[in-house]
Amino acid sequence: MQLIHPESVLQTERLVLEPIKQRHATLLYPILQDSRIYQYIPQEPPASVEMLEQRYQKLERRLSPVGDEAWLNWAVCLKLTGQYVGRVEASVLPNRNAYLAYVFGFQFWGNGYATEASQRILQLLFDDYGVTEVKSEVDTRNEASVRLLERLGFEQVEYRAAGDFFKGSPSDEYIYRKVVAIQSVEQQPNTALEPNNER
Numbered sequence: 001m002q003l004i005h006p007e008s009v010l011q012t013e014r015l016v017l018e019p020i021k022q023r024h025a026t027l028l029y030p031i032l033q034d035s036r037i038y039q040y041i042p043q044e045p046p047a048s049v050e051m052l053e054q055r056y057q058k059l060e061r062r063l064s065p066v067g068d069e070a071w072l073n074w075a076v077c078l079k080l081t082g083q084y085v086g087r088v089e090a091s092v093l094p095n096r097n098a099y100l101a102y103v104f105g106f107q108f109w110g111n112g113y114a115t116e117a118s119q120r121i122l123q124l125l126f127d128d129y130g131v132t133e134v135k136s137e138v139d140t141r142n143e144a145s146v147r148l149l150e151r152l153g154f155e156q157v158e159y160r161a162a163g164d165f166f167k168g169s170p171s172d173e174y175i176y177r178k179v180v181a182i183q184s185v186e187q188q189p190n191t192a193l194e195p196n197n198e199r
């Protein structure tokens with residue numbers, strides 16, 4: 001998989017999205033401790049800063065171990081204060097389909113930050129990577145995530161009873177999907193952009 005400007009910092013109205021690096025572990029660790037974040041996802045709070053550092057260091061490669069998928073992760077911080085509020089991840093498969101996931105600190109929910117960050121990532125997936133559809137898997141009880149996906153224009157395309165199992169019980173899942181808007185020839189994916197550190 002050819003990465004497109006993998007080190008570019010992205011901007012939105014209120015947010016800065018930095019490609020994740022080892023150094024983000026100390027910045028994100030405190031906001032990732034709240035157990036309410038993990039109610040409907042298999043993960044648990046990171047056990048230590050060191051473990052999170054190891055994980056983020058591996059993600060600096062921005063590729064799957066085999067190299068055929070782009071594994072893109074951004075640390076999201078507030079422009080105004082520099083406070084780190086969450087992380088967004090996108091995986092791009094060789095067939096140009098992608099998966100989107102996100103986790104934000106509990107105290108920052110309800111401000112539209114996840115919407116704003118995800119919209120920018122979707123734009124990057126469609127415009128830079130030529131992605132044709134993005135999917136997201138969500139536990140049916142995860143109302144905040146369902147609302148977010150629908151706000152982003154995703155549609156529910158599948159229901160999987162007991163699609164996963166974690167924390168001692170089955171997880172029924174919705175699969176949500178967003179497909180690329182039909183583009184004119186002039187708006188085809190641009191893979192010949194000049195390097196740019198702030199887009």
Ligand SMILES: CC(C)(COP(=O)(O)OP(=O)(O)OC[C@H]1O[C@@H](n2cnc3c(N)ncnc32)[C@H](O)[C@@H]1OP(=O)(O)O)[C@@H](O)C(=O)NCCC(=O)NCCS
Nearest residue numbers: 037102103104109110111112113114115137138144145147
């Ligand atoms: C999923 C998750 C990121 C959603 O966070 P969120 O704060 O609800 O989402 P947003 O940041 O887009 O905020 C939307 C909410 O803020 C409100 N809001 C306030 N200002 C807003 C603005 N400027 N723009 C958009 N929404 C705004 C919206 O009304 C909405 O509230 P509502 O859901 O009560 O209707 C969060 O719940 C989370 O991190 N969960 C744990 C991890 C997880 O479950 N991940 C998903 C796995 S599938």
